[in-house]
Amino acid sequence: MEVSEKAPAKINLTLDALHKREDGYHELEMVMTTIDLSDRIELADIDGDDIVLENSSGLIPQDERNLAYRAADLLRQRTGITRGVKITIHKRIPVAAGLAGGSSDAAATLRGLNRLWRLGLSLEELAELGAEIGSDVPFCVWSGTALAKGRGEILTPVASPPPCWVVLAKPRHGVSTAEVFQALRVDRIERRPNTEAMIRALEQGDYRGICRHLGNVLEEVTMQMYPEVRRLKEKMQQFGADGVLMSGSGPTVFGLVDRESRARRIVNGLRGFCRQVYAVRILGSNRPLLLDKSRTI
Numbered sequence: 001m002e003v004s005e006k007a008p009a010k011i012n013l014t015l016d017a018l019h020k021r022e023d024g025y026h027e028l029e030m031v032m033t034t035i036d037l038s039d040r041i042e043l044a045d046i047d048g049d050d051i052v053l054e055n056s057s058g059l060i061p062q063d064e065r066n067l068a069y070r071a072a073d074l075l076r077q078r079t080g081i082t083r084g085v086k087i088t089i090h091k092r093i094p095v096a097a098g099l100a101g102g103s104s105d106a107a108a109t110l111r112g113l114n115r116l117w118r119l120g121l122s123l124e125e126l127a128e129l130g131a132e133i134g135s136d137v138p139f140c141v142w143s144g145t146a147l148a149k150g151r152g153e154i155l156t157p158v159a160s161p162p163p164c165w166v167v168l169a170k171p172r173h174g175v176s177t178a179e180v181f182q183a184l185r186v187d188r189i190e191r192r193p194n195t196e197a198m199i200r201a202l203e204q205g206d207y208r209g210i211c212r213h214l215g216n217v218l219e220e221v222t223m224q225m226y227p228e229v230r231r232l233k234e235k236m237q238q239f240g241a242d243g244v245l246m247s248g249s250g251p252t253v254f255g256l257v258d259r260e261s262r263a264r265r266i267v268n269g270l271r272g273f274c275r276q277v278y279a280v281r282i283l284g285s286n287r288p289l290l291l292d293k294s295r296t297i
């Protein structure tokens with residue numbers, strides 16, 4: 001048997017770091033939403049008990065370091081399942097980009113294997129397992145739009161943004177999330193996002209309010225390391241995006257745009273400065289993956 005799962009990317013509408021914890025992680029408060037730029041994960045039964053990985057990208061590990069492999073391994077350990085599986089990753093999300101590509105592959109692997117192996121685990125249980133793989137995995141298990149606290153694993157669903165376009169520009173280099181957090185000085189943060197105001201704007205469907213309240217405390221840190229990120233943000237603003245921000249730890253910069261024609265114009269303008277430019281939609285409602293039949297059967 002074989003199942004296929006969509007693994008969508010996320011963007012951060014806000015990201016605030018409250019303090020550094022004793023376990024070395026940062027206590028976060030952030031609003032994330034899923035966008036229509038996805039990897040596809042195929043999971044197939046195979047003879048034997050190996051986890052075999054194939055992927056279309058030369059940029060991600062092909063072994064047990066791959067987050068999809070780790071998800072399958074963890075699920076087998078916790079359920080006592082010993083079946084073999086072939087995981088094929090069709091990669092479209094840029095790697096080390098701040099778009100949670102690896103986390104989403106892991107989350108899709110958990111959802112897909114739950115179906116393939118008829119485990120009957122709930123999304124809550126899969127998200128809890130996912131937290132052991134990475135801070136973004138629980139959000140990716142649920143998808144939609146959510147306020148994330150703690151390390152990123154304490155989730156409260158909030159209203160999704162009204163339909164709009166997201167223009168993404170990914171600079172050539174990737175960014176190490178660990179390095180960015182290491183360079184962050186929480187006691188020196190000058191401007192923090194207003195998370196409450198963002199949630200209010202989302203609940204009211206206030207597109208202009210959402211654009212106004214975009215904010216990410218990691219943006220300045222990554223921009224110091226990679227000035228190209230600042231230049232891209234400025235370009236995106238000049239080309240007329242309604243709101244512009246770096247996603248996660250970067251380096252991808254995204255712009256919200258209300259009309260397709262303007263999104264296309266911005267994409268064309270940016271192509272002169274950046275090779276990886278996309279225009280995608282926000283994935284509408286909360287838990288859109290339920291429509292994909294990815295919930296427990």
Ligand SMILES: C[C@](O)(CO)[C@H](O)COP(=O)(O)OP(=O)(O)OC[C@H]1O[C@@H](n2ccc(N)nc2=O)[C@H](O)[C@@H]1O
Pocket residue numbers: 012015024025026027028030098100103133134135136137150151152177178179181182248249
């Ligand atoms: C920046 C974000 O993408 C925002 O959504 C996430 O916080 C990062 O999520 P992720 O890539 O799943 O991160 P993890 O693999 O859990 O952590 C990578 C590294 O980032 C740092 N890290 C991550 C999450 C967090 N709340 N505090 C941290 O300080 C830690 O140094 C950790 O070693």
Ligand SMILES: Nc1ncnc2c1ncn2[C@@H]1O[C@H](COP(=O)(O)OP(=O)(O)OP(=O)(O)O)[C@@H](O)[C@H]1O
Pocket residue numbers: 059060061065066067068089094095096097098099100101102103105106136175177248249250
């Ligand atoms: N399936 C995978 N897809 C992408 N990267 C993976 C995968 N498995 C492991 N990795 C490793 O994880 C690192 C981070 O990649 P990823 O694309 O998830 O970054 P990211 O978008 O910045 O994630 P986040 O926003 O969650 O911090 C890469 O350096 C890559 O080697």
